[in-house]
Amino acid sequence: MKTMTIGSRHELKEYAARVRADMASLNKRVLVCTGPGCLANGAEKILDAFRSHSVEAVGATRTGCHGFCEVGPLVRIEPDDVVYVHVKPEDVAEIVEQTLRKGNIIGRLVYRDPDTGRAYQKERDIPFYASQTKVALANCGAINPDDIGEYIARDGYQALARAVLDLSPDETIEEMLESGLRGRGGGGFPTGRKWMFARQAKGDQKYVVCNADEGDPGAFMDRCIMEGDPHSVLEGLAIAASAIGADRGYIYVRAEYPLAVARMRNAVKQARECGLLGANILGSEFSFDVIIKEGAGAFVCGEETALLASIEGKRGMPRPRPPFPANEGLFGKPTIINNVETLATVPAIIRRGPAWFRGIGTESSPGTKTFAVTGQVSNTGLIEIPMGATLRDVVFKIGGGVLGGKKFKAAQIGGPSGGCLPEQLLDTPLDYDSLKKAGAMVGSGGLVILDEKTCMVEVARFFMHFTQRESCGKCVPCREGTKRMLDIMEKIVAGRATLEDLDALEQIAWVVKESSLCALGKTAPNPVLTTLKYFRDEYLAHIVDKKCPAGVCSAFKAYVIHSELCKGCGKCRRVCPAGAITGEPKHPPVIDTSKCVKCGACVEACAFGAISLG
Amino acid sequence: MTPVELAQRKFERVNEIIEEHGREQSALIPILQEVQAEYRYLPEEILTYIATAMGLSAATVFGVATFYAQFSLEPKGKYVVRVCDGTACHVRHSMLVYQAIRSKLELKDGKFTTPDMMFTVETVACLGACGVAPAMVVNGEVYGKMTPEAACTIIDMLLYRDGDN
Numbered sequence: 001m002k003t004m005t006i007g008s009r010h011e012l013k014e015y016a017a018r019v020r021a022d023m024a025s026l027n028k029r030v031l032v033c034t035g036p037g038c039l040a041n042g043a044e045k046i047l048d049a050f051r052s053h054s055v056e057a058v059g060a061t062r063t064g065c066h067g068f069c070e071v072g073p074l075v076r077i078e079p080d081d082v083v084y085v086h087v088k089p090e091d092v093a094e095i096v097e098q099t100l101r102k103g104n105i106i107g108r109l110v111y112r113d114p115d116t117g118r119a120y121q122k123e124r125d126i127p128f129y130a131s132q133t134k135v136a137l138a139n140c141g142a143i144n145p146d147d148i149g150e151y152i153a154r155d156g157y158q159a160l161a162r163a164v165l166d167l168s169p170d171e172t173i174e175e176m177l178e179s180g181l182r183g184r185g186g187g188g189f190p191t192g193r194k195w196m197f198a199r200q201a202k203g204d205q206k207y208v209v210c211n212a213d214e215g216d217p218g219a220f221m222d223r224c225i226m227e228g229d230p231h232s233v234l235e236g237l238a239i240a241a242s243a244i245g246a247d248r249g250y251i252y253v254r255a256e257y258p259l260a261v262a263r264m265r266n267a268v269k270q271a272r273e274c275g276l277l278g279a280n281i282l283g284s285e286f287s288f289d290v291i292i293k294e295g296a297g298a299f300v301c302g303e304e305t306a307l308l309a310s311i312e313g314k315r316g317m318p319r320p321r322p323p324f325p326a327n328e329g330l331f332g333k334p335t336i337i338n339n340v341e342t343l344a345t346v347p348a349i350i351r352r353g354p355a356w357f358r359g360i361g362t363e364s365s366p367g368t369k370t371f372a373v374t375g376q377v378s379n380t381g382l383i384e385i386p387m388g389a390t391l392r393d394v395v396f397k398i399g400g401g402v403l404g405g406k407k408f409k410a411a412q413i414g415g416p417s418g419g420c421l422p423e424q425l426l427d428t429p430l431d432y433d434s435l436k437k438a439g440a441m442v443g444s445g446g447l448v449i450l451d452e453k454t455c456m457v458e459v460a461r462f463f464m465h466f467t468q469r470e471s472c473g474k475c476v477p478c479r480e481g482t483k484r485m486l487d488i489m490e491k492i493v494a495g496r497a498t499l500e501d502l503d504a505l506e507q508i509a510w511v512v513k514e515s516s517l518c519a520l521g522k523t524a525p526n527p528v529l530t531t532l533k534y535f536r537d538e539y540l541a542h543i544v545d546k547k548c549p550a551g552v553c554s555a556f557k558a559y560v561i562h563s564e565l566c567k568g569c570g571k572c573r574r575v576c577p578a579g580a581i582t583g584e585p586k587h588p589p590v591i592d593t594s595k596c597v598k599c600g601a602c603v604e605a606c607a608f609g610a611i612s613l614g
Numbered sequence: 615m616t617p618v619e620l621a622q623r624k625f626e627r628v629n630e631i632i633e634e635h636g637r638e639q640s641a642l643i644p645i646l647q648e649v650q651a652e653y654r655y656l657p658e659e660i661l662t663y664i665a666t667a668m669g670l671s672a673a674t675v676f677g678v679a680t681f682y683a684q685f686s687l688e689p690k691g692k693y694v695v696r697v698c699d700g701t702a703c704h705v706r707h708s709m710l711v712y713q714a715i716r717s718k719l720e721l722k723d724g725k726f727t728t729p730d731m732m733f734t735v736e737t738v739a740c741l742g743a744c745g746v747a748p749a750m751v752v753n754g755e756v757y758g759k760m761t762p763e764a765a766c767t768i769i770d771m772l773l774y775r776d777g778d779n
Binding site: 035069256298310314315374446448454463472 | 638639640641642643644646647674677678681682683684685699700701702703704705706738739740741742743744745746747749754756757758
């Protein structure tokens with residue numbers, strides 16, 4: 001759609017009405033999910049297939065993530081709200097003929113609950129969606145992210161109009177304070193207070209920065225928001241800028257998200273063309289423009305002062321606070337840094353009012369939060385729920401329980417900074433304070449479900465490995481402490497640790513937690529500390545009994561020769577560097593487990609597949 | 615062509631990139647990103663050249679180039695295979711996928727690129743494609759729900775495609 005200049009609130013409303021009328025002239029709209037999961041499963045080919053059929057008064061468009069990644073590629077048809085799952089390009093002709101032309105539902109493509117077998121035609125009835133409340137993800141999956149018109153048609157930029165035309169900066173901040181919105185990037189600091197500090201700070205030049213360096217493994221909500229609804233982030237950033245008196249913003253996007261970068265760049269370009277970025281926005285005094293910066297692959301750049309150093313072209317290392325960025329930030333000027341999801345929530349608050357927002361969630365954690373539900377769970381996907389819903393609701397009601405009917409063991413929440421919550425904490429409300437009390441944190445909202453076959457010690461080692469590698473090396477506790485912790489974790493999973501090592505691990509963990517410079521170090525021990533707290537018996541099993549209860553750690557496995565497959569060729573005996581295999585020719589040999597170094601040379605040498613790790 | 619002319623040609627593109635972004639230090643990371651896209655890695659002499667051209671110390675430029683995981687001071691293969699080892703992929707056994715590709719390409723300890731410069735095999739912290747874990751990406755194309763066998767088939771396919779050309 002051709003864009004036009006929007007120079008006033010009246011023109012914004014007129015434009016919205018025009019796009020709505022255009023959209024209403026269509027009988028049906030086909031919304032093809034091109035979220036990360038569906039894209040990897042061939043969603044673009046499905047979209048091409050729809051576009052190759054021309055049906056009168058039907059539009060086919062790509063959208064951002066619909067959320068239910070498990071059953072993708074997903075196709076939704078509006079206004080009927082019909083959802084088709086596991087769609088293949090070959091299905092498109094039938095969908096066009098049956099559903100688009102004749103209005104019939106294709107039974108084999110609708111979602112069926114794997115437990116009850118019940119079929120669901122409409123998205124809103126599917127249990128995965130039924131208990132969600134979408135605020136930050138409201139447009140994700142509903143609009144074409146490359147078309148500013150569709151965003152405007154859904155009340156887009158109305159909040160910015162209110163902020164720059166009706167409210168004074170102080171009133172905007174007042175509404176943010178009242179809403180109680182807390183930073184969705186992990187810290188949970190009240191957004192309104194951050195803005196207030198930056199507004200009060202003296203400076204001729206101020207900046208707003210969007211932290212889109214989503215580095216937590218297992219979290220992809222920011223990616224989906226930028227890819228599915230980039231204008232909501234831009235609008236939130238512009239409102240923040242108008243509130244603190246900034247005329248320039250930066251969006252720092254993680255390098256691993258090329259599509260998010262492309263969508264954000266396109267959104268900025270369209271907003272400039274419309275005059276929604278630039279001088280005197282909507283006829284007001286407010287001028288604002290945005291620069292997109294690509295990260296270069298450093299987890300620590302999610303920390304705000306490290307992120308600012310990276311924008312300045314330096315090594316992305318954090319610095320001590322105070323001074324806080326609100327007083328001395330980017331290029332030494334007052335700066336606020338807000339996360340993607342936080343900013344995407346801002347327009348809804350300004351448009352619908354703080355009271356509405358407070359009506360969702362809990363007293364101390366109002367509103368909704370997105371979670372990326374992954375791991376050993378039946379329904380992987382991206383969800384948004386009111387704060388305070390329980391972990392049990394998420395795992396069993398929305399997530400459909402543990403994959404393959406296995407037993408739930410733990411939920412890893414908040415990525416490398418978070419913790420592992422065991423079964424007895426399933427009724428923990430998912431809000432900032434409850435999770436902190438449990439030793440975990442909301443973090444960015446990655447929620448990885450672990451089943452009974454997962455070794456918790458190995459999971460903790462995995463996170464230590466991650467944070468150790470990503471430690472920037474500036475402060476000693478984090479640089480040296482995470483290294484020592486990783487050494488001990490590796491000893492434990494290798495079966496070489498003693499109980500003294502366990503004491504040392506715990507002691508170092510507390511030192512790192514309490515004395516590191518930035519949040520990376522302060523939270524790095526959380527996975528170890530929570531697993532020590534809730535799964536200590538697994539640590540002891542590795543150290544004392546020399547066993548891995550989940551059967552994961554290879555150090556505790558022994559090589560076994562299966563006599564029924566063995567031809568007695570003796571090749572394994574000859575390649576064994578430790579001389580651990582003995583026996584007579586033509587007879588299955590024997591492995592002396594005390595000598596075996598588990599190098600695997602015998603497995604590779606065996607032509608009959610007769611040796612395996614058991 | 616004389617050696618001087620050759621050297622000039624090599625730096626011509628670098629000059630264009632620097633001109634485009636300007637000489638402020640805040641342009642350094644975008645410049646390095648674009649130079650790497652051009653050369654597939656950051657050759658040492660180009661880093662020194664960038665430092666001089668931008669009026670920065672060589673230590674500053676090397677410091678930045680070695681800090682970020684995206685930058686490589688070693689040449690990479692034609693196909694960069696990145697196996698995701700984020701949490702979701704890890705608990706769905708991404709390391710078996712990674713090991714299978716390494717052993718198929720006969721990469722020994724400490725080596726990430728094949729001697730014929732066809733493949734570089736790395737891990738990546740998270741691709742954000744957790745819904746289809748384990749995931750891997752080859753030169754920007756994402757493959758989901760990987761198994762060791764499927765990953766090896768993809769490698770075979772790339773080899774075959776390349777043989778065709």
